[in-house]
Structures are given as structure tokens and as C-alpha cells.
Amino acid sequence: xxxxxxxxxxxxxxxxxxxxxxxxxxxxxxxxxxxxxxxxxxxxxxxxxxxxxxxxxxxxxxxxxxxxxxxxxxxxxxxxxxxxxxxxxxxxxxxxxxxxxxxxxxxxxxxxxxxxxxxxxxxxxxxxxxxxxxxxxxxxxxxxxxxxxxxxxxxxxxxxxxxxxxxxxxxxxxxxxxxxxxxxxxxxxxxxxxxxxxxxxxxxxxxxxxxxxxxxxxxxxxxxxxxxxxxxxxxxxxxxxxxxxxxxxxxxxxxxxxxxxxxxxxxxxxxxxxxxxxxxxxxxxxxxxxxxxxxxxxxxxxxxxxxxxxxxxxxxxxxxxxxxxxxxxxxxxxxxxxxxxxxxxxxxxxxxxxxxxx
Amino acid sequence: xxxxxxxxxxxxxxxxxxxxxxxxxxxxxxxxxxxxxxxxxxxxxxxxxxxxxxxxxxxxxxxxxxxxxxxxxxxxxxxxxxxxxxxxxxxxxxxxxxxxxxxxxxxxxxxxxxxxxxxxxxxxxxxxxxxxxxxxxxxxxxxxxxxxxxxxxxxxxxxxxxxxxxxxxxxxxxxxxxxxxxxxxxxxxxxxxxxxxxxxxxxxxxxxxxxxxxxxxxxxxxxxxxxxxxxxxxxxxxxxxxxxxxxxxxxxxxxxxxxxxxxxxxxxxxxxxxxxxxxxxxxxxxxxxxxxxxxxxxxxxxxxxxxxxxxxxxxxxxxxxxxxxxxxxxxxxx
Numbered sequence: 001x002x003x004x005x006x007x008x009x010x011x012x013x014x015x016x017x018x019x020x021x022x023x024x025x026x027x028x029x030x031x032x033x034x035x036x037x038x039x040x041x042x043x044x045x046x047x048x049x050x051x052x053x054x055x056x057x058x059x060x061x062x063x064x065x066x067x068x069x070x071x072x073x074x075x076x077x078x079x080x081x082x083x084x085x086x087x088x089x090x091x092x093x094x095x096x097x098x099x100x101x102x103x104x105x106x107x108x109x110x111x112x113x114x115x116x117x118x119x120x121x122x123x124x125x126x127x128x129x130x131x132x133x134x135x136x137x138x139x140x141x142x143x144x145x146x147x148x149x150x151x152x153x154x155x156x157x158x159x160x161x162x163x164x165x166x167x168x169x170x171x172x173x174x175x176x177x178x179x180x181x182x183x184x185x186x187x188x189x190x191x192x193x194x195x196x197x198x199x200x201x202x203x204x205x206x207x208x209x210x211x212x213x214x215x216x217x218x219x220x221x222x223x224x225x226x227x228x229x230x231x232x233x234x235x236x237x238x239x240x241x242x243x244x245x246x247x248x249x250x251x252x253x254x255x256x257x258x259x260x261x262x263x264x265x266x267x268x269x270x271x272x273x274x275x276x277x278x279x280x281x282x283x284x285x286x287x288x289x290x291x292x293x294x295x296x297x298x299x300x301x302x303x304x305x306x307x308x309x310x311x312x313x314x315x316x317x318x319x320x321x322x323x324x325x326x327x328x329x330x331x332x333x334x335x336x337x338x339x340x341x342x343x344x345x346x347x348x349x350x351x352x353x354x355x356x357x358x
Numbered sequence: 359x360x361x362x363x364x365x366x367x368x369x370x371x372x373x374x375x376x377x378x379x380x381x382x383x384x385x386x387x388x389x390x391x392x393x394x395x396x397x398x399x400x401x402x403x404x405x406x407x408x409x410x411x412x413x414x415x416x417x418x419x420x421x422x423x424x425x426x427x428x429x430x431x432x433x434x435x436x437x438x439x440x441x442x443x444x445x446x447x448x449x450x451x452x453x454x455x456x457x458x459x460x461x462x463x464x465x466x467x468x469x470x471x472x473x474x475x476x477x478x479x480x481x482x483x484x485x486x487x488x489x490x491x492x493x494x495x496x497x498x499x500x501x502x503x504x505x506x507x508x509x510x511x512x513x514x515x516x517x518x519x520x521x522x523x524x525x526x527x528x529x530x531x532x533x534x535x536x537x538x539x540x541x542x543x544x545x546x547x548x549x550x551x552x553x554x555x556x557x558x559x560x561x562x563x564x565x566x567x568x569x570x571x572x573x574x575x576x577x578x579x580x581x582x583x584x585x586x587x588x589x590x591x592x593x594x595x596x597x598x599x600x601x602x603x604x605x606x607x608x609x610x611x612x613x614x615x616x617x618x619x620x621x622x623x624x625x626x627x628x629x630x631x632x633x634x635x636x637x638x639x640x641x642x643x644x645x646x647x648x649x650x651x652x653x654x655x656x657x658x659x660x661x662x663x664x665x666x667x668x669x670x671x672x673x674x675x676x677x678x679x680x681x682x683x684x685x686x687x688x689x690x691x692x
Contacts, residue, residue, distance in 0.1 A: 076475055128676050131397045131478050135623040136676060139669030146665050220690055267617070271482065278479055312428040319493040326487025333480045334468040 003351045019201060036190060041183040049182040050255075056296045057189040058250050063276040063288035064200045065243030070274070071282035072204055073236035074216030075125050079137035081269035082144035083241050085261050086114045087248025089154050092163045095176075095253070096156060103168040103175060103253065107192065110249040111242040117144075118241020125233050129219075141267055148261040162260050165253040176253045185254055192250060196243050201285045203239065212236050213283070244273075275325060279332050281341025290340040298324065369653045370646050375539035377645020378546045379608070382601040383622035384629070384637035385553070386594040391631045392570040393590040396466065397478045400485035402616040404457075404595060407492040409602030409611045411453050413503060414496040416446040421495045447599070454595030455588075457488075462588045489616065498613065503606040542604045549600055550638065553593075562589060624672035630682030639683060644668045 003024045010016040020026040044053060062080060069075050091110035095103065121140040128136050148154050155163045167177025174180045175188045203209055211232040214222035223229050252259045259265075272295060280291020299321055306317035336342055350357070383405060390398045398404075414421065418437035427433055441449075465484065469477055557563035568576040569586045577583060605615050625644050629636025648667040656663035681687055 074475075076478070124673055124677050127680050128673075129680075130475060132627055132676060132680065134475075134478065135627055136669070136673045138620065138623065139666060139673040142666035142669055146662065150659070150662065267620075271486075274479070274482070278483075310428075313424070315498060316424055316428055316494065319490045319498065322486050322490030323494065324490075326483045326485070326490060329483025330465055330480055330487065333472075333476055333483065334465070337472070337476060 003348070003354075019205070033194070036194075041187055044182055044186055046182045049186050051300050052296060053186050054189050054255050056292055057186075057193040058247050058255055059273065059276060059292040059296060060289050061193050061196050061247035061250070062244050062273045063280065063292045064196055064285060065240045065247065066273050067277045067280075067283065067285070067288045068200060068204070068212070068243070069236050069240035071277055071284065071287075072209060072216060073212040073233065073240075074219075075122075075233065075236065076131065076134040076274075077137040077240075078134050078267070078270045078274065079121065079140035079144075080244055080273045081265040081267055082141040083114050083118055083244040084248030084251060084269060085144055085148055085265035086117050086241075087111060087245030088252035088259055088265065089148050089163065089261075090114060090245065091249035091253050092165070093154065093156075095166055095168065099166070102170065104170060104188075106168075107246055107249045107253070111246040114245025114248065115238040115242040118244070119234050119238045122234055122237025122241075125237065126230060138267075141270055145261050145265060160260075162258050163252065164258045168253075176257065178257070180254075188254055189250055192246060196246065197285055197289075200239075200243065204285065208232075208235060208239075216283075275329055277339075278329055279339055281339030282337075284339070284341035286344060287339050287341030290344070294328075294340070295325070366650065366653060369649045372536070372539065373646035373649030374642050375536070375543055375645070376649065377625075377642040378539070378543050378638075379601070379604055379641075380621050380625045380645055381638045381641025382542070382546055382549070382597065382604060384625040384641055385550070385634065386597040386601065387622060387626050388631065388634055388637045389553075389590055389594045389597065393566055394466070394569075394587050395474060395477070396481060397474065397631070398594070399478060399481040400488055401594065401598060402618070402620055402622065403485040403488045403492070404454075404598035405602035405605065406611070406613070406615045407457070407488050407602075408450055408454055408595065408599035409503065409606040409615065410492045410496045410501065412446055412450045412599065412603060413501045413606070413611055415449050415453075416441050416443065419496055424497055425494050450599055451596055454599060455592045458588050458591030458595050461591055462584065466587070467584075485616070489613070501606070501611040503603055503611060538604075538608055545600060545604065546638075549597065550634070553597075553634070556593075562586075566590060621668055624668040627672040627676055627682055630684040630686070632686050633682075633684035636682060636684035644671065647671055 003022065005022050008021075008023050010021075018026075020029055040053070062084060065083075066077060066080050069077050087110045090113040091106050094101070094106040094109055098106070121137065124136050125133050149161065152158075152161075155161055158164075165176040167174055167179065169175060170184075170188065173184045175184050204212070211222070211227045212235075214225070214227045215229060215232045215236075219229055222232075248265070251264070256264060276291035276295050277288060278291070279294055280289070281287025302317055302321050302324070303314075306312045306320065307314055332339055383401060386401045386404070387398055390396055390401070413419075418439040418441065420426070420434055420437060423435050461484065465480060466477070469480055555563075557567055565576070565581045565586055566589060568579070568581055569583060569590075573583065576586075602611070602615065605618060609615070609618070621644070622641075625640040626637060627640075628643060629638070629640025648664045648671075651667050652663050656667075676682070
């Protein structure tokens with residue numbers, strides 16, 4: 001009834017090429033934004049922010065980043081954890097070296113530094129393809145974690161080898177450190193997440209996104225029709241790492257506050273983010289959000305159900321979680337390789353015809 | 359000759375022995391990749407699963423005991439027997455064959471014809487699934503592999519003392535080589551010989567090679583792909599069992615086993631995905647290289663370089679030779 005393009009006449013090119021061409025979609029999008037920005041901050045408490053909302057937002061940014069590289073450009077990366085660590089440590093070094101500069105600038109700069117590192121590790125992608133590349137990105141993962149563990153300059157020679165986020169504020173409201181309010185934590189992550197999603201969505205709609213997709217679909221054919229693989233692959237690595245770096249910086253500075261690199265940014269992190277985009281949908285910004293939401297909520301839900309309700313030991317619930325995640329991956333790859341995003345698209349197609357399908 | 363030289367030589371020999379262990383895991387990858395084009399990320403977890411199953415069967419643990427206890431409120435743990443190692447190995451092989459059948463029947467049968475990278479991601483999912491199942495079945499505590507491997511008592515007593523003495527007489531410097539490493543080398547040699555014999559001289563082995571060469575042609579002469587794939591996964595499961603026992607004897611059966619097995623990946627990249635000799639040579643190079651690097655350079659820059667050296671070496675190597683040392687040349691067509 002509501003969800004259709006009939007009667008929604010476009011009179012300009014701008015209107016014709018907007019992100020959400022169907023009016024209902026557009027209004028739904030505005031409504032979600034309004035709720036996220038204007039309603040949720042007044043309702044949240046400590047538990048919701050720490051257990052669900054902030055990890056969801058931060059993982060969404062990381063998933064968007066990896067989705068650009070893997071979903072749009074077709075280069076599988078297992079180095080996400082390492083790149084998140086680069087973002088976190090860059091942010092820490094900047095925060096301690098320039099205490100007077102606003103943290104927002106630090107986080108963006110940390111993304112920039114990660115982009116540079118990502119480009120460096122992306123260079124082999126010009127020669128190596130497919131799972132050779134996936135394994136090669138493991139080099140980034142293990143090397144970077146080792147580097148931040150062993151070179152004490154990165155953690156300012158602290159005795160514990162940890163990095164701790166000093167207290168910083170935006171507009172006079174503390175966003176990092178021990179005295180941060182839940183809603184402030186939520187808001188800074190939300191702002192970054194929103195900005196990243198808008199940028200990513202528009203990049204993937206534009207020339208750059210089209211060259212990435214051409215490389216993904218068949219790189220030799222793309223080269224023949226005039227796509228520069230060097231430029232396409234390296235920009236994908238750079239922009240993907242930029243987002244991943246921002247998520248790493250937020251993960252450290254805002255969410256955890258104190259980080260030990262092997263524990264927080266180990267190989268498990270790379271897998272989790274990869275699973276998010278497989279389950280959510282490769283090559284879809286919405287899918288990044290859906291996958292992140294599912295994999296953030298799943299452990300919380302299982303813990304509620306298994307530990308609190310049924311009284312099972314935590315390790316059994318953790319193992320069941322492994323089984324469920326593994327099963328989900330396999331099931332999605334078999335039944336719906338395009339993930340939750342595709343289910344959503346199918347649902348929308350059905351909704352367009354409702355209530356009178358052919 | 360200065361002592362450093364001999365010490366470096368000793369490090370090299372020990373590195374070669376460690377490389378054999380990597381090669382053991384890498385062999386399983388190559389088998390599956392050659393026959394079905396699946397890059398089996400779960401090989402390391404299969405080794406973990408096999409080793410855990412072996413220990414569990416040997417000690418008479420009841421599968422899923424923790425889960426059953428949690429659900430039903432019972433308190434059961436053991437059947438109360440202790441099996442002979444050989445019997446336990448045979449039973450574990452049966453379990454691995456069942457696993458191979460299940461993997462083929464419930465996962466890869468539905469993914470035939472998908473892109474290789476999708477298959478790769480499916481095996482990552484399989485790795486998680488297997489790890490969860492293994493932990494649920496046998497519990498996540500660190501286990502000891504209780505076969506003669508652990509103490510090296512399979513070998514005649516005092517063999518490393520004998521090597522020590524012989525080399526001391528020869529060079530004036532005694533080499534120390536771990537018993538377990540010697541056993542691993544011997545076992546690996548037997549395993550490779552057996553694999554080669556199997557693939558050269560048996561009907562199934564020839565069918566396996568035919569499938570590896572060309573799926574279509576193999577199908578047309580009446581080789582059942584389904585059967586061969588189950589066979590290959592079973593053989594890979596057996597290799598995983600051997601590797602799991604070796605690694606388990608070395609460092610205990612625990613989760614980190616599957617991470618050590620990740621080291622087999624750079625070994626493969628170095629040797630080429632499609633070559634069994636490549637897997638062995640790659641393993642030796644990686645094992646030797648990382649020990650020597652740690653010895654000469656690693657200690658100066660903070661140590662523990664073994665975590666990443668193999669990957670970086672493989673990465674640099676691949677930039678110059680994308681198909682690895684012995685891999686088939688990669689030809690791409692539009």
C-alpha cells in the first residue's frame with residue numbers, strides 16, 4: 001500500500017539519483033535516524049550501552065570497512081584485527097602526544113594512519129589473489145599485534161604493556177576515561193557510525209564503487225575495459241582501513257578504555273568482523289549493520305538464556321555459541337549467499353506488491 | 359670452527375624438525391585442495407578435533423558429558439575404561455571418516471560449483487562449528503596425549519644422548535635433538551611414503567589422482583566424485599589425526615593447537631597449494647627460517663618473532679612468485 005514508487009514523480013536528476021528513491025524508504029530512514037539521535041540517548045542505561053549499543057555501532061563501522069574491501073572489491077582480508085589495533089594505538093599516541101587537540105580529530109587522524117598502513121599491506125594484492133591474499137593478510141594481523149606488543153614506544157613504556165585512554169571531552173562532555181556518561185559514549189559512536197555509513201554508501205554508489213565492483217567481478221575483464229587495478233585495489237584497501245582504523249580507535253578510546261593488544265585485537269576479531277559481513281551480506285552497507293547487530297546480540301542473548309535462565313556453566317554456553325556461529329555461516333552460505341541484506345531486499349520486493357501480488 | 363656456527367647448525371636441525379610438524383598439517387590441506395579445489399581452513403581444527411577425540415576415547419570420557427550434566431542435572435564423566443592406544447587410534451579414524459561423510463553430505467554437496475572464496479569461507483564456518491563441537495564433546499581443558507610419543511619412549515632409550523656423543527666426537531660440539539622431533543620425522547616419512555604408495559598403487563588412489571587432474575574427465579570414466587571427496591576428506595582426517603597427536607604430544611591438546619596449525623598456511627603458500635613435495639619443502643624452509651631468524655635477529659628486536667616470521671616470509675616470497683615454489687602456474691582467462 002504505502003511502499004511503492006507509483007505517484008512519486010522525479011523532476012530533477014538530483015531527485016532521481018538519491019539514495020532512497022522510494023518515499024516510504026526515505027521516511028523510514030529519517031525516522032530511524034530521529035529515533036537513534038533524539039530518543040535513544042534519553043532512554044539508555046549503562047547495561048544497554050556497554051553490552052549492545054556501543055559494540056554494535058563500533059563493529060558496524062569495522063564491518064562497513066571490511067565490506068568495502070571484501071564485499072565490494074572482492075579482496076578477502078583476515079587482517080581486520082591488526083588494522084583495528086593500528087587505529088587504537090595511533091589514537092593513543094596522538095591523544096598522549098597532543099593532549100590539547102580535540103579527540104574527534106585524533107580519531108579521524110588515527111583512521112588516516114591506518115589507511116596508510118592498510119595501503120602498504122595492500123600492495124601485494126596486485127600480485128596475489130584469492131585465498132593466497134587472505135593468507136597474506138594474516139601476515140599483517142600477526143606482525144602488527146607483535147609490533148604493538150614488543151615495541152614499548154607504542155604504549156609509552158608503561159609497565160603493564162597496556163594502553164589506557166586519558167580523559168578527553170567533546171563540547172565539555174567527557175567521552176573517554178572513567179567518568180564518561182553512557183549517553184555520551186553512545187552519541188560519539190553514533191555520530192562516527194552515521195558519518196562512515198553515509199560516506200561509504202555514497203562512495204560505493206559512485207565511480208570508485210563501480211571500479212571496485214568491476215575488479216571484484218573479474219579483474220582481468222575490468223582491466224581490459226580500462227579500470228586501473230592498481231588504483232582500484234589500493235583505494236579499496238586505504239578506505240577500508242580508514243574505517244577499520246576509526247572503529248579500532250573508538251573501540252579502544254571510548255568502549256574499552258584500556259587495551260592489551262593480543263587480547264582485544266587478536267585473530268578472533270578478524271574472524272568476527274568477517275562473519276558479520278558474510279551473515280549480513282557481502283556488498284551491502286545495510287548488511288554490515290544487520291550482521292553486526294546479529295553477532296553482537298547473539299552472545300548477549302545466549303548468555304541471558306543459558307547462564308541466567310537455565311543456569312548452565314558459562315563455558316558450555318560459549319561453546320554452544322561457537323557451534324551456532326559456525327552453523328549460521330554455513331547455512332547462510334548455502335541458503336542465502338548474499339546474507340541478511342538479500343532477505344531484506346526480498347521482503348521489500350514482496351512489500352511493493354502487497355496486498356495484491358500477481 | 360666457532361661454537362656459534364655449530365649452535366646455528368643445531369638451531370637449523372631443530373628448525374627442520376619443527377618444519378616437519380608444519381608439513382604434517384600442510385599435507386592435509388594439499389590433499390583436499392588438489393582433489394576438490396576447497397581450501398580447507400578447518401584442517402587445523404580437524405587436527406585439534408582428532409587429537410581431542412583420541413584422548414577422549416582412550417580415557418573413556420563420555421561424549422557431551424558436560425552438556426548432558428548441565429541439561430539433565432546428572433553427574434557423569436567417564437565410562438571407566440582405559441583403551442589401548444592402537445584401538446583408540448582405530449576408533450578415532452572411524453570418527454574422522456564419519457566426519458568426512460557428514461562434511462560432504464551436509465555442507466559441500468550444497469556448495470558444488472560455488473566460487474572458491476565462498477568455499478573457503480564455508481570452511482572457516484566449519485572450523486568454528488568443529489571447535490565448538492569438540493569442546494562440547496570432550497571439554498575445553500588441556501589434555502595430555504598419553505602415547506609413547508610424549509616421552510619419546512617409542513624410540514630406543516638414550517638415542518639423543520647417542521647423537522649428542524656421536525656429533526661431539528665428530529665436530530667437538532654435541533647436538534641436542536628432541537626425542538619427539540625424531541619420532542615426528544620418522545612418522546612423517548612413513549606417512550608420506552604411505553600416501554605416495556596409496557595414490558600410486560591402489561585403485562582408489564588412482565581415482566583420487568584422476569579427480570585431482572580433471573573432474574569432468576574423471577566423471578566420464580566412471581569415477582564417483584562424491585565417493586572420492588569423502589575418501590579425500592577421510593585421508594585428510596587421518597593426516598590431521600597424526601598431526602594432532604604429534605602437536606598434542608609436544609604442547610598438550612588445547613585450543614592453541616588450531617592456531618599453530620595456521621602456520622601451515624604460509625607453508626602452503628611457499629610450497630604451492632597443489633604440490634605434496636612443496637608442502638614438505640615449504641615446511642622445512644619455514645621451520646628452519648623462523649628458528650634461524652629468531653636466533654640471529656629476533657633476539658635483538660624483542661623476541662617471539664616466530665609469531666609472524668612465517669607469514670611475512672611467505673608474503674614477500676609470493677610477491678615474486680605467486681604460485682609458490684612448486685605450484686602449477688596460475689593461468690587466468692576472461
